[in-house]
Amino acid sequence: MRFDQPAYSTVHFSEEILVKCPACTETGTVKTRLGQYIYPRPIHYATSFNCSNCNLKNDDDQEWFGYYIGRVKRACGFCGTMIDYTSKPTKEPYEDVNLECGTCKREIEYSLQWSRAKVPYPVDPYLGIALWLQVEVKGKQLWCYNLEHLRYLREYVAAKVREDNNRHKYSLIRNLPGWVKLARNRKQLVRKLNKLEINLLKTLNK
């Protein structure tokens, strides 16, 4: 089998992403209308979430369903020792935290700076919701945004001859991790992707 598909980027597949609804864990969809600029990451896009099972909806582009990490990095107000604190990941950021200085032992309230946390499972890049199409292969996560993405990836993995097709910096294939490209993982990867596809089709036809 020969792989001669165009050099699509991952973003190309991101306009409709299947996710696990944060409320009911059934299949939901993150739909995004991309703007003119999509590299290195999309800006000026419009994104929304919808779950047809529990009717949860979100039209706010700035919403983040994933976790946040809070950070305090500043000098102690009494002795000047650097305070460097990182909170546990949380979905509900709070304003302040009381921290004791390691040197002078005085406790003061500091305000936290919040940023989006990395989580150990794949999420959609717009709203941070766990992807529906994810499967573990040899302790690593293989994931896809939707069926089109899955089939594209499977065609590449299954192919013994892989045409280059002017792969650019942002092409999906060029950015795949090495273990996905290894010939010795081919069979297992194809099997996992087949199973994932069957599970999804079953779920959608329920």
Ligand SMILES: [Zn+2]
């Ligand atoms: Zn739901």
Ligand SMILES: [Zn+2]
């Ligand atoms: Zn101090």
